[in-house]
């Protein structure tokens with residue numbers, strides 16, 4: 222598909238990077254160009270540099286909390302069917318801001334800078350077509366985009382009912398590599414809390430319960446093998462959890478020339494914790510999606526940022542992660558499947 226003229230950044234250097242299929246550097250170039258020419262974006266990325274954060278070290282891993290007022294819209298977004306139907310889709314090309322430029326990825330995805338960042342460089346990768354957020358049908362594209370951007374960026378996915386603020390429009394997000402603590406911690410988590418359930422020279426699948434989160438890690442050099450394992454796990458979980466349109470999950474993916482893909486599946490039981498729906502002063506506006514579960518918890522309100530402690534984070538993470546019973550059954554089924 223061809224992009225509308227107004228969205229293409231006409232610049233010799235970026236055209237050169239794209240024609241050499243150097244999409245990671247092209248994304249970085251696009252980012253810098255947009256930050257320099259788009260006032261709102263510059264303001265928000267400048268603000269991000271001076272943002273307050275605090276860190277907690279739990280058993281074997283790290284959690285950061287980020288006080289990020291610009292994320293209020295996304296954190297508190299109404300994503301029920303009626304609310305979504307009654308608003309204009311902000312990812313459809315015709316509704317993008319005037320200043321927005323993008324890069325075409327693999328013929329049907331558009332890479333855009335995100336003007337409301339969590340990462341030092343934050344992108345949205347949205348489908349050119351207005352189609353529902355669903356991962357199984359777009360999983361091979363997810364892996365391919367991850368490979369294209371991996372020299373600089375990590376690719377993530379939020380399920381339509383557990384974090385995506387546009388459940389009606391297929392999209393991924395990408396951000397600065399190694400910004401999310403779990404990227405550094407995952408091998409340690411695998412060693413300390415993981416069970417390997419599938420292993421040959423091309424693929425290793427591990428099931429991990431670190432006390433807060435329920436995870437599956439798939440590491441593979443073979444795209445087809447990875448797709449096959451993911452699809453099996455997806456279908457088993459769908460049958461067990463009976464959630465529509467897909468089992469609740471968030472994904473985080475990296476690709477390495479030597480070691481291949483590393484895919485983390487965060488298994489979920491629900492979208493938002495109880496405290497999200499309470500009235501002030503008991504309300505805590507945290508709406509966990511993949512970046513939060515990976516260890517950068519976003520609080521758009523200062524009172525919540527101040528109040529968050531280790532105990533509250535543990536409680537929220539446990540509450541939104543897959544329940545122990547379903548997790549145990551899934552772990553057994555996955556083990557049997559790959560035996």
Ligand SMILES: [Zn+2]
Pocket residue numbers: 310311312313350351352389390
């Ligand atoms: Zn749309």
